[in-house]
Amino acid sequence: MIDQYPSLRANWSYPTAVRFGPGRISELPDALKVAGIARPLFVTDPGLVNLPIVTKTLDLLKKANVPVAVFSKVDGNPTLKNLDDGIAAYKAGGHDGVIAFGGGSGMDIGKLVAFQASQARSVFDFEDREDWWTRANSDAIAPIVAVPTTAGTGSEVGRAGVVTDPSDHTKKIIFHPKMLARVVIADPELTLDLPAKITAWTGMDALSHCLESYCSPFFHPLGEGIALEGLRLCKEWLPVAVEDGHNINARAFMLAASSMGAVSFQKGLGAMHSMSHPASSLRGTHHGLTNAVVMPYVLVRNAPAIKERLAALARYLDLPKHTSEAVIDWIVALRKRIGIPHTLKEIGFDTDAVAQAAPMAELDPSTGGNPVPLKAVDYEKLYAAAIAGTL
Numbered sequence: 208m209i210d211q212y213p214s215l216r217a218n219w220s221y222p223t224a225v226r227f228g229p230g231r232i233s234e235l236p237d238a239l240k241v242a243g244i245a246r247p248l249f250v251t252d253p254g255l256v257n258l259p260i261v262t263k264t265l266d267l268l269k270k271a272n273v274p275v276a277v278f279s280k281v282d283g284n285p286t287l288k289n290l291d292d293g294i295a296a297y298k299a300g301g302h303d304g305v306i307a308f309g310g311g312s313g314m315d316i317g318k319l320v321a322f323q324a325s326q327a328r329s330v331f332d333f334e335d336r337e338d339w340w341t342r343a344n345s346d347a348i349a350p351i352v353a354v355p356t357t358a359g360t361g362s363e364v365g366r367a368g369v370v371t372d373p374s375d376h377t378k379k380i381i382f383h384p385k386m387l388a389r390v391v392i393a394d395p396e397l398t399l400d401l402p403a404k405i406t407a408w409t410g411m412d413a414l415s416h417c418l419e420s421y422c423s424p425f426f427h428p429l430g431e432g433i434a435l436e437g438l439r440l441c442k443e444w445l446p447v448a449v450e451d452g453h454n455i456n457a458r459a460f461m462l463a464a465s466s467m468g469a470v471s472f473q474k475g476l477g478a479m480h481s482m483s484h485p486a487s488s489l490r491g492t493h494h495g496l497t498n499a500v501v502m503p504y505v506l507v508r509n510a511p512a513i514k515e516r517l518a519a520l521a522r523y524l525d526l527p528k529h530t531s532e533a534v535i536d537w538i539v540a541l542r543k544r545i546g547i548p549h550t551l552k553e554i555g556f557d558t559d560a561v562a563q564a565a566p567m568a569e570l571d572p573s574t575g576g577n578p579v580p581l582k583a584v585d586y587e588k589l590y591a592a593a594i595a596g597t598l
């Protein structure tokens with residue numbers, strides 16, 4: 208056991224100011240001051256808004272005399288309507304910054320409200336393609352304090368938000384460097400009551416970020432190193448977090464792994480994400496769960512191209528054999544242990560959706576980071592395998 212430290216509390220400044228540790232949500236009023244926010248809009252989702260972690264946080268803001276309004280009309284796969292409603296609330300309340308509080312859904316809409324509220328162009332003009340972000344008026348972007356309550360997306364340390372475009376039903380990644388939160392409060396106590404299922408699904412999202420970025424062919428040794436350690440943390444602690452939700456060590460290491468996934472995926476993602484995005488926008492499947500289901504099928508498809516890389520991963524993870532097969536076996540066993548279904552069919556994505564999803568997957572920006580180039584016809588085969596459960 209190497210995950211032993213005198214304290215789980217630390218301040219990091221990579222990639223932004225992160226206040227990490229149990230109980231640190233109490234520092235939210237100070238974090239707002241540091242971020243230059245006097246009148247925050249608190250953005251979260253409807254599942255969270257009445258939970259004690261939210262009511263207690265609002266209480267501590269009240270005690271510190273911070274005037275705050277709450278916006279929680281955010282769907283599981285956030286839509287343009289959610290963003291527009293959030294911007295309307297932001298403007299109506301005369302806010303000067305956002306507390307983005309939640310899982311990826313709440314945090315992404317929070318970040319996007321801060322980004323988009325004062326832009327003149329449509330949000331989809333700032334999709335993460337080429338240098339489209341330079342179209343934005345960066346002086347108009349409001350400051351953000353991000354507070355994750357799931358350990359999965361790592362959106363708290365990311366410079367992007369994901370929102371579904373109603374015109375073509377695709378999930379679009381909106382990117383701007385200033386969408387990075389000024390301050391992050393990463394308090395693992397906020398994740399203690401996350402249900403086992405959501406712990407598993409979101410944890411597999413963190414794992415998929417680390418795995419896809421580790422496997423992507425681009426030159427980015429920083430991202431690669433972070434991804435490797437993130438994978439080890441997921442291997443050690445995800446099953447513990449699922450089985451023993453109140454284990455603060457497991458919650459803390461998974462929260463760290465989640466941020467590490469998002470930092471590492473600057474190196475690139477891959478086919479797990481390009482398959483998952485269309486499934487979520489067409490069939491409403493949860494993002495992390497979908498990644499988890501397609502994971503071994505994508506690994507099997509990519510393995511011949513990245514045999515040595517996966518063997519090195521197997522060594523680092525101390526798997527029984529140092530081979531790509533051992534990595535695939537580990538993923539399949541982990542999925543089973545934490546209750547992830549083996550097929551897309553079981554999560555509501557069936558053959559009738561493939562013809563529409565496959566070309567969307569080809570066009571997804573994550574496709575560029577996959578170790579082997581994939582076209583719509585390849586995605587059709589991958590979807591078919593993941594629906595039938597044939598590895």
Ligand SMILES: NC(=O)c1ccc[n+]([C@@H]2O[C@H](COP(=O)([O-])OP(=O)(O)OC[C@H]3O[C@@H](n4cnc5c(N)ncnc54)[C@H](O)[C@@H]3O)[C@@H](O)[C@H]2O)c1
Pocket residue numbers: 252253254255258260282283284285309310311312313315356357359360361362365367368369378397398399400401402405408409412469494495
């Ligand atoms: N910005 C990024 O870089 C990035 C990366 C990956 C995914 N995403 C996006 O993030 C979204 C998924 O986020 P997610 O997986 O965190 O799920 P989520 O935010 O949709 O939350 C899932 C559920 O968990 C509940 N929940 C959250 N925290 C809780 C807590 N502490 N206790 C009890 N319940 C809690 C929520 O109310 C919700 O019902 C997707 O839209 C995905 O596209 C964004």
Ligand SMILES: [Fe+2]
Pocket residue numbers: 360412415416480494498
């Ligand atoms: Fe993801």
